[in-house]
Amino acid sequence: MSDRIEDFRLRILERKPLRLKGGGSKDFYGGPLAGEVLDTRGYSGIVGYEPTELVITARAGTPLAEVESALATRRQVLACEPPHFGNATIGGAVAAGLSGPRRAVAGSLRDYVLGVKLMDGEGRELNFGGQVMKNVAGFDVSRLVTGSLGTLGLILEVSLKVMPQPVAQATLRFEMPQHRALDALNGWGGQPVPLAASCWQDDVLTLRLSGAQAAVTAACEKLGGERVAEVEAAGFWTALREQTAAFFAGNAPLWRLSVPSVAPPLDLPGAQLIEWGGAQRWLRGAIDVGQLRETAARVGGHATLFRGGDKTGGVFAPLSPALMEVHRRLKQSFDPYGVFNPGRLYSEF
Amino acid sequence: MSQPEHSAGTAPNAADPAREALLGDLARVLPAAALLSAAEDLKPYECDGLTAYRALPWAVALPQNEEQVVAVLKVCHARQVPVVARGAGTGLSGGATPVVQGVVLSLAKFMRILEIDPLARLARVQPGVRNQAISEAVAPFGLYYAPDPSSQIACTIGGNVAENSGGVHCLKYGLTLHNVLKLRVAMMNGEIIEIGSHALDDPGYDLLALMIGSEGMLGVVLEATVKLTPKPRTAQVVMASFDSVIEAGNAVAAIIAAGIIPAGLEMMDKLATAAVEDFVHAGYDLEAAAILLAESDGTAEEVAEEIATMSTLLENNGARQLRISQSEAERLKYWAGRKAAFPAVGRITPDYLCMDGTIPRKHLSHVLTRIAELSAEFHLRCANVFHAGDGNLHPLIMFDARNPGETERAIAFGAKILELSVDVGGTITGEHGVGIEKVKQMCVQFSREELDAFHAVKAAFDPLTLLNPGKAVPYPRHCSEYRLTGSAR
Numbered sequence: 006m007s008d009r010i011e012d013f014r015l016r017i018l019e020r021k022p023l024r025l026k027g028g029g030s031k032d033f034y035g036g037p038l039a040g041e042v043l044d045t046r047g048y049s050g051i052v053g054y055e056p057t058e059l060v061i062t063a064r065a066g067t068p069l070a071e072v073e074s075a076l077a078t079r080r081q082v083l084a085c086e087p088p089h090f091g092n093a094t095i096g097g098a099v100a101a102g103l104s105g106p107r108r109a110v111a112g113s114l115r116d117y118v119l120g121v122k123l124m125d126g127e128g129r130e131l132n133f134g135g136q137v138m139k140n141v142a143g144f145d146v147s148r149l150v151t152g153s154l155g156t157l158g159l160i161l162e163v164s165l166k167v168m169p170q171p172v173a174q175a176t177l178r179f180e181m182p183q184h185r186a187l188d189a190l191n192g193w194g195g196q197p198v199p200l201a202a203s204c205w206q207d208d209v210l211t212l213r214l215s216g217a218q219a220a221v222t223a224a225c226e227k228l229g230g231e232r233v234a235e236v237e238a239a240g241f242w243t244a245l246r247e248q249t250a251a252f253f254a255g256n257a258p259l260w261r262l263s264v265p266s267v268a269p270p271l272d273l274p275g276a277q278l279i280e281w282g283g284a285q286r287w288l289r290g291a292i293d294v295g296q297l298r299e300t301a302a303r304v305g306g307h308a309t310l311f312r313g314g315d316k317t318g319g320v321f322a323p324l325s326p327a328l329m330e331v332h333r334r335l336k337q338s339f340d341p342y343g344v345f346n347p348g349r350l351y352s353e354f
Numbered sequence: 355m356s357q358p359e360h361s362a363g364t365a366p367n368a369a370d371p372a373r374e375a376l377l378g379d380l381a382r383v384l385p386a387a388a389l390l391s392a393a394e395d396l397k398p399y400e401c402d403g404l405t406a407y408r409a410l411p412w413a414v415a416l417p418q419n420e421e422q423v424v425a426v427l428k429v430c431h432a433r434q435v436p437v438v439a440r441g442a443g444t445g446l447s448g449g450a451t452p453v454v455q456g457v458v459l460s461l462a463k464f465m466r467i468l469e470i471d472p473l474a475r476l477a478r479v480q481p482g483v484r485n486q487a488i489s490e491a492v493a494p495f496g497l498y499y500a501p502d503p504s505s506q507i508a509c510t511i512g513g514n515v516a517e518n519s520g521g522v523h524c525l526k527y528g529l530t531l532h533n534v535l536k537l538r539v540a541m542m543n544g545e546i547i548e549i550g551s552h553a554l555d556d557p558g559y560d561l562l563a564l565m566i567g568s569e570g571m572l573g574v575v576l577e578a579t580v581k582l583t584p585k586p587r588t589a590q591v592v593m594a595s596f597d598s599v600i601e602a603g604n605a606v607a608a609i610i611a612a613g614i615i616p617a618g619l620e621m622m623d624k625l626a627t628a629a630v631e632d633f634v635h636a637g638y639d640l641e642a643a644a645i646l647l648a649e650s651d652g653t654a655e656e657v658a659e660e661i662a663t664m665s666t667l668l669e670n671n672g673a674r675q676l677r678i679s680q681s682e683a684e685r686l687k688y689w690a691g692r693k694a695a696f697p698a699v700g701r702i703t704p705d706y707l708c709m710d711g712t713i714p715r716k717h718l719s720h721v722l723t724r725i726a727e728l729s730a731e732f733h734l735r736c737a738n739v740f741h742a743g744d745g746n747l748h749p750l751i752m753f754d755a756r757n758p759g760e761t762e763r764a765i766a767f768g769a770k771i772l773e774l775s776v777d778v779g780g781t782i783t784g785e786h787g788v789g790i791e792k793v794k795q796m797c798v799q800f801s802r803e804e805l806d807a808f809h810a811v812k813a814a815f816d817p818l819t820l821l822n823p824g825k826a827v828p829y830p831r832h833c834s835e836y837r838l839t840g841s842a843r
Binding site for chain 2: 055056057058059060079080081102108109112113115116125129131132133135136137138139140141142143144145146148149151152153157168169170172191192194195196197198216217218219220222223263264265266267281284285305306307309321322323324325327328331332334335338339350351
C-alpha cells in the first residue's frame with residue numbers, strides 16, 4: 006500500500022489540477038469536474054475495527070458497502086446513513102459529507118468523524134484527530150475536511166465512530182397536509198419519542214421509529230397512524246437514502262433546501278419532498294435560482310443545486326465576502342498550488 | 355484547592371508608553387467602569403482554573419455590548435496587542451491565562467438568553483450565559499442543554515465553545531460540537547462573521563467544527579445558538595464494584611458490545627473512591643479496586659429493559675456488588691461522588707494536577723498499571739477517574755507545593771502520563787484543552803508539518819496571531835526545547 010501513497014504523492018507534486026475520485030458515485034454533485042482523475046480505489050481496506058470501542062478505520066478507497074458489511078457482523082451501523090448512490094467509497098462519503106434519513110436525529114456524518122489522514126498540496130501526510138471519541142488536541146481539521154468536496158487535500162484514511170443497530174424499528178404512515186406534518190414533526194421532536202426519520206410527500210407523512218423495543222412499542226401506540234409492513238418499510242427508507250424513489254427519477258433539476266425545521270411550507274413551484282423533520286426539503290424542476298436562494302435565505306436556510314440543471318449560477322449558496330476570504334486562506338494553506346478539485350465547491354477556488 | 359505558582363507574571367509597568375497609549379485608546383471606546391488597569395483590579399484575572407500558571411495583563415476590558423467588543427478588538431488589532439477572551443475562568447488548561455502585555459477580554463457581562471424557541475428546540479444565548487442556566491431556563495418546556503461538564507454551575511457557553519466541553523453524559527448526547535448550531539463571531543480585525551445556521555448545515559467548509567474547541571484562537575464568540583434536547587422521562591443508575599480494573603474494563607466493553615449506549619458510564623479507582631466516599635458518603639464499596647456507574651435514561655419501559663441487561667452483564671463480568679438506584683435522590687447521591695471527584699481529592703492533598711488524556715479503552719489496564727509504577731517512581735499519589743464509555747482518563751496527581759521540587763516532579767509525572775496516552779494511540783487531551791499546560795506535549799502527538807497546518811488554520815482567521823497567542827499550538831522552538839530536555843520520546 007505504501008507504493009500507492011508514493012504514486013499519489015508523485016501525482017500531487019506535479020502541481021497540475023487533479024480530480025479526486027472514488028467510486029464516482031457523486032460525480033453529479035458540486036461544481037463542474039476539472040483536472041485529471043486520481044482514483045483512490047486502489048488504496049482500500051479496513052485498517053482497524055474495534056466494536057467495543059465503537060471505532061472503525063478504513064482507507065479512503067474502501068467501498069462504503071464493505072465498511073457497512075463489516076459493521077453489520079457486529080450489529081453496528083453508521084448512524085448517519087451516508088448514501089451509496091451506487092458504489093460510493095468511504096473517502097468519497099467523507100469528502101462529500103452527505104447524510105441520510107436519520108440525520109436529523111442521529112447527527113451528520115461530520116458528527117461521527119473522529120480522524121482523517123490527509124495528503125496536502127505539498128504531498129505531506131498529515132494526521133488529524135484520531136481513533137478516540139474525545140479529542141480536543143489541535144484544531145478540528147478532520148471535521149473541516151468532511152464535506153469540503155476534496156478541495157483541501159486527498160483523504161487517505163478515515164476513522165469513524167459507529168453505533169449499535171437499533172434493537173427495534175417501526176414505520177408509521179399518516180395522511181397529512183404539509184403544514185400539519187411540519188407542526189407534528191416539530192412537536193414530536195420536543196418530546197421523548199424515539200423518532201429516527203421522516204418523509205413527507207403528496208400529503209402522506211411516513212415516520213420511522215427506532216430504539217429500545219419498549220420505547221418503539223409505546224410510541225406506536227401513542228402516535229397512531231397506519232403501520233407499514235417491515236419489508237416494505239425497509240425498501241422505502243433505502244429508496245429515500247439512495248434517491249432511487251420515484252420522486253428522484255428523471256432529468257428535472259433536483260434542488261436541496263436546507264432550512265430550519267420550523268420554517269413554514271415554502272411557496273415555490275415544483276414537487277416537494279420533505280425529510281429530516283422539516284429541515285431538508287427537496288424540490289424538482291427548473292426553478293429560478295434567485296427565487297430559490299432568496300426564499301431559503303428568508304427563512305434562515307440555503308439552497309443547493311443537488312443534481313442536474315444549469316450550474317452556471319453556482320451550485321452552493323454564495324458566501325459573504327468575509328467568509329469567502331477565510332475559505333480562500335484555508336484553501337491556500339492546504340493546497341497552495343490549486344491541485345485538488347478546483348472549482349468543485351466554489352468557482353473562486 | 356490551591357495550586358502552586360509556576361510562572362509568576364510581573365506587575366504591569368505603569369510607565370510603559372505602549373501600555374499608556376493602549377489604555378488611552380481603550381478608554382475612548384469603553385465606559386470607565388468597563389476598563390480595569392490598576393494592579394489590584396487585574397489580580398483576579400491573573401489565572402483561570404489552572405492556577406499553577408499566572409500572568410498579569412496590561413488591562414482587562416469588560417465590554418457590555420457587541421459594539422464595544424468590536425471596538426476593543428479594533429484598537430488591539432491596530433496596536434498589535436494580544437487579546438485573551440475569558441468567560442468564567444473555570445478552564446483547567448490555562449486557556450484563559452493572560453498574555454503579559456496583552457488585554458483580557460472578559461465576556462462576563464454577556465449574560466442574556468436572547469431567544470428560546472421550544473418548537474424548534476433551540477436557544478440563542480450570549481457567551482457569558484452559564485451552561486446550567488440554559489437548562490434551567492428551558493426546563494418549563496421539557497427540554498435541556500445536554501453537555502454537562504462538571505463545572506456546569508459556573509462555566510459559560512462561550513468557554514464551552516472554546517474548549518468543546520464534554521461531560522459525563524456525552525457518550526450518548528455528544529460534546530459541545532454536537533450541540534451547537536450557529537455562532538456569531540468577531541474576528542480579531544473586528545469583522546463579524548456568522549457560522550452555521552438554524553438549519554442543519556450551511557454551505558462551504560465546516561467552520562463551526564473548526565471554531566468549536568479552538569481555545570479562543572480563531573475568534574471571539576458573541577452569540578451561540580444551541581440545540582435543546584427533550585428531557586428523558588426517567589433515569590436510573592447501576593453502581594457496580596469490581597476486584598480488578600481489568601474486570602471493570604471488560605464489563606464496560608460487554609455493555610457496549612451488547613448494543614447499549616448508556617447515558618453515563620463512569621469509573622473510579624480505589625483511591626478516588628476513598629476520597630469521594632469520605633466527602634459525600636454515597637455508600638461506595640471501599641474494598642473494591644474499581645467502581646462503575648452505568649446510567650440508563652428514557653421512558654420507564656426503556657430504562658427497565660436497559661438496567662436489567664446491564665445488571666446481568668455487570669454480574670457476568672465479575673461485579674462483586676451491584677446496587678440500582680431506587681429513587682431520584684439515590685441516583686443523584688450515587689452521581690454526587692463522581693461529580694465531586696476533583697474537590698474530594700482536593701481535600702486529601704494540598705495540591706493536585708488533573709490530567710486529561712483519552713485512550714482506547716482496551717489499553718486501560720496497561721495504562722493504569724503504568725501510572726501506578728510512575729506513581730511509585732515519582733513518590734506521588736495518583737487517583738484515577740475515568741469516563742469509561744469514551745476512554746477519557748483523569749489521573750489526579752497529588753502533591754504538596756510547599757515541598758521543594760515537588761511541583762516540578764508532579765508536572766514531570768503528568769507529562770509522562772500524557773506521553774503514555776499518545777503511545778497507546780490516544781490523545782493528550784479529551785476535553786480540557788491544550789491551553790498553556792499541555793502545549794509542549796503537542797510536540798509528542800503531532801509532527802512538525804501537522805503543527806504547521808494548525809498555525810496556517812489560525813492565520814486564516816487571525817493573520818497577525820493576536821488572539822490568545824502561545825496557547826494550544828506550539829512553535830518549533832517549543833518542540834526543540836522539549837526534545838532537548840529528554841522528556842519527549
